[in-house]
Amino acid sequence: IRKVTPLEVKYADSLFRKQQVEPNEYMEFIKKLISFDNPEMTFEKLFWFDCQYVLYQIRHRTFPNHPIRLYFKCTNKDCERKDFSQELDIGKLEILEPSDVEGFTTKIKLDNLGEVSIRNKTVGDDLAIFDFANKNKIDITDVSNVLFLAELSAISKEYSLEELYKFAEDGTLTAEDMIKIEDWISKSIWGVKEETMTKCPFCGK
Numbered sequence: 001i002r003k004v005t006p007l008e009v010k011y012a013d014s015l016f017r018k019q020q021v022e023p024n025e026y027m028e029f030i031k032k033l034i035s036f037d038n039p040e041m042t043f044e045k046l047f048w049f050d051c052q053y054v055l056y057q058i059r060h061r062t063f064p065n066h067p068i069r070l071y072f073k074c075t076n077k078d079c080e081r082k083d084f085s086q087e088l089d090i091g092k093l094e095i096l097e098p099s100d101v102e103g104f105t106t107k108i109k110l111d112n113l114g115e116v117s118i119r120n121k122t123v124g125d126d127l128a129i130f131d132f133a134n135k136n137k138i139d140i141t142d143v144s145n146v147l148f149l150a151e152l153s154a155i156s157k158e159y160s161l162e163e164l165y166k167f168a169e170d171g172t173l174t175a176e177d178m179i180k181i182e183d184w185i186s187k188s189i190w191g192v193k194e195e196t197m198t199k200c201p202f203c204g205k
Contacts, residue, residue, distance in 0.1 A: 031043040044123050044127075045122055047121070070086055070087075074202070074205070086198060113177075117155075118154055
C-alpha cells in the first residue's frame with residue numbers, strides 16, 4: 001500500500017462522503033493505492049474485512065504523525081465538563097483476527113434453511129449489492145438498507161442475493177436468523193485486541 005499524496009487526500013475525502021451514492025468511483029480510487037505480489041490476486045477478491053484493514057493502513061500511512069481524535073462523554077453526573085477528546089495512533093493498534101475468536105465457526109443454523117455456510121464477502125460483492133439495490137429501486141442512501149443487503153450476501157453462495165432478499169420478504173429468513181448473522185459478522189470483523197478504560201481528564205473518573 002503506497003502513501004497517499006495531499007491532493008489525493010482531498011479527493012479521497014470527497015469520494016468518501018458520496019460513496020453511498022457512487023461506490024464504484026470510490027473503489028476505483030482505492031484500487032490505485034494497492035498492488036499485490038500475487039498476479040492472480042485482485043482488489044475485487046479481497047475479503048470484506050481485509051479491505052477494511054487495508055483502509056486502516058491507508059489512513060495510518062497517509063497521516064503517520066496525525067493520530068485520529070476520538071470524542072467521549074463523561075458518565076460522571078457531577079462532572080462540569082461532559083465532553084472530552086483523546087488522540088489515538090491507529091498504526092499502533094493490535095488487530096484482532098477472526099481466528100483469535102474462541103469457537104469461531106463458518107457454519108450457522110437458520111430456522112428454515114437449515115445449516116448454511118457463512119463467508120467473508122469480497123469487495124466485488126459490495127459493488128454487486130449497489131447494482132442490486134439500483135435494479136430493485138432500494139434506497140441505498142439509507143444505511144440500514146445497505147447493512148441488511150450486506151448481511152444477506154454473507155450467507156452461502158448456494159443462494160443468489162435476489163433469492164435471499166425474497167426469503168427475507170416472505171419470512172423464510174426470520175428475524176432470529178438475521179440476529180444470528182449479525183452476531184457472526186460482529187465476531188468475524190477485524191477489531192482491536194485490547195480494550196482500555198479512558199478517564200475523564202477533568203474529573204478523573
